[in-house]
Amino acid sequence: MLNFSFYNPTKIHFGEDQIHLVANEIPTDATVLVVYGGGSIKSNGVYDQVVTALTKHTWFEFSGIEPNPSYETLMKAQEIIEQKSIDYLLAVGGGSVVDGAKFIAAAALYKGEDPWDILVKQHPVKQAIPIGAVLTLPATGSESNGNSVVTRDGNKLPFASPLVRPQFAILDPKVTLSLSERQISNGVVDAFIHVIEQYLTYSVNGKVQDRFAEGLLQTLIEEGPKALHPETKADLAIRANIMWSATMALNGLIGAGVPQDWSTHMIGHELTGGFGIDHARTLSIILPAVMKVKRNEKREKLVQYAERVWQLTDDNEETKIDKAIALTEDFFQRMNVPIRLAEVEVTKDNIDGLIERLKQHGMTQLGEHSDITLEVSRKILELAL
Ligand code: NZQ
Ligand code: ZN
Numbered sequence: 001m002l003n004f005s006f007y008n009p010t011k012i013h014f015g016e017d018q019i020h021l022v023a024n025e026i027p028t029d030a031t032v033l034v035v036y037g038g039g040s041i042k043s044n045g046v047y048d049q050v051v052t053a054l055t056k057h058t059w060f061e062f063s064g065i066e067p068n069p070s071y072e073t074l075m076k077a078q079e080i081i082e083q084k085s086i087d088y089l090l091a092v093g094g095g096s097v098v099d100g101a102k103f104i105a106a107a108a109l110y111k112g113e114d115p116w117d118i119l120v121k122q123h124p125v126k127q128a129i130p131i132g133a134v135l136t137l138p139a140t141g142s143e144s145n146g147n148s149v150v151t152r153d154g155n156k157l158p159f160a161s162p163l164v165r166p167q168f169a170i171l172d173p174k175v176t177l178s179l180s181e182r183q184i185s186n187g188v189v190d191a192f193i194h195v196i197e198q199y200l201t202y203s204v205n206g207k208v209q210d211r212f213a214e215g216l217l218q219t220l221i222e223e224g225p226k227a228l229h230p231e232t233k234a235d236l237a238i239r240a241n242i243m244w245s246a247t248m249a250l251n252g253l254i255g256a257g258v259p260q261d262w263s264t265h266m267i268g269h270e271l272t273g274g275f276g277i278d279h280a281r282t283l284s285i286i287l288p289a290v291m292k293v294k295r296n297e298k299r300e301k302l303v304q305y306a307e308r309v310w311q312l313t314d315d316n317e318e319t320k321i322d323k324a325i326a327l328t329e330d331f332f333q334r335m336n337v338p339i340r341l342a343e344v345e346v347t348k349d350n351i352d353g354l355i356e357r358l359k360q361h362g363m364t365q366l367g368e369h370s371d372i373t374l375e376v377s378r379k380i381l382e383l384a385l
Pocket of ligand 2: 191265279
């Protein structure tokens with residue numbers, strides 16, 4: 001396996017009715033800004049629980065962070081941060097809210113001219129306001145990683161810094177019961193593909209990472225469809241398994257010491273930036289095509305994936321790979337997400353524009369071998385039609 005340093009200091013409080021623990025995690029002398037999205041936390045009771053937990057704190061609020069958070073919205077928080085001398089952010093919501101809080105936290109203490117440079121020029125974050133998170137949508141892993149994705153004028157760009165990793169995160173599976181079926185599907189599929197991006201590369205004999213990854217994939221395959229089924233969708237044990245899988249999928253553990261791909265994500269970001277397609281739905285379209293185009297480079301891991309995740313042990317290698325790709329597509333379809341561009345009304349005529357966007361964003365050497373050039377990305381998009 002490759003050398004690595006692993007450090008994940010996010011303290012997790014997992015389980016039902018844990019939101020009150022916010023009170024113990026944020027210093028009582030802190031001035032807190034509670035940041036949230038479009039209001040789901042007001043209708044499902046999460047907001048009230050947070051308000052009760054913050055009784056002894058001085059706190060203010062900033063709302064309206066949209067899915068795929070925009071730079072413009074996030075910059076609006078700077079005024080209240082300055083006026084009220086905010087020194088702690090509490091993100092209450094899904095990945096967009098947590099990612100948004102991370103950018104707000106870094107932008108507030110940025111010394112350069114324009115905080116957009118953190119994303120577009122990858123200027124390193126040197127300071128950030130501390131963050132805590134109450135997660136309401138299991139998907140991104142943002143609650144215990146240092147990553148964030150922000151959009152401006154259709155440009156969806158990531159940045160990462162250990163300084164924006166939440167200090168603590170509350171994960172109550174009960175709060176996921178108010179999610180729409182679409183958001184449940186998106187979350188399961190996003191988490192599944194986070195695991196794949198760190199697993200389906202080439203072998204470095206990272207047995208622990210591989211087996212953790214395979215366990216997470218199997219859990220998501222088992223539990224994901226149950227969370228959509230009318231008879232089991234309210235089962236909190238199922239929700240808990242999905243929630244913990246999504247956190248473990250992108251908290252640094254399974255990616256330590258192994259090569260990583262992320263081409264599906266980078267191509268997917270252009271589909272969201274260009275056409276507003278939900279993040280997970282871009283991934284379910286692109287991943288099968290990546291598997292097909294990079295079949296030879298990923299051969300050893302594709303066979304391992306077929307054998308260990310899908311229990312395909314009887315066939316020859318080629319058939320195992322074919323079946324594993326087909327079963328992956330079948331799983332996505334059972335989760336009600338698209339697997340072809342045609343399903344989201346993106347056509348051959350849109351491919352030139354997507355390739356141009358990848359070029360503009362410097363996404364010209366993607367994948368674990370940096371060999372997914374613009375030409376290869378074109379092949380992937382064509383195969384996804
Ligand atoms: O805004 P509100 O009203 O809260 O509604 C949200 C939003 O409309 C709703 N929602 C969240 N929790 C709910 C709920 N509705 C009812 N009940 C609840 N308990 O769900 C909608 C979608 O929320 P969003 O936060 O956008 O979803 P998700 O968690 O999937 O986050 C997606 C964002 O994360 C980025 C994506 O690119 C996208 O911008 N990612 C972040 C990553 C990271 N930080 O590591 C990695 C990922 O690959 C991803 O790129
Ligand atoms: Zn993702």
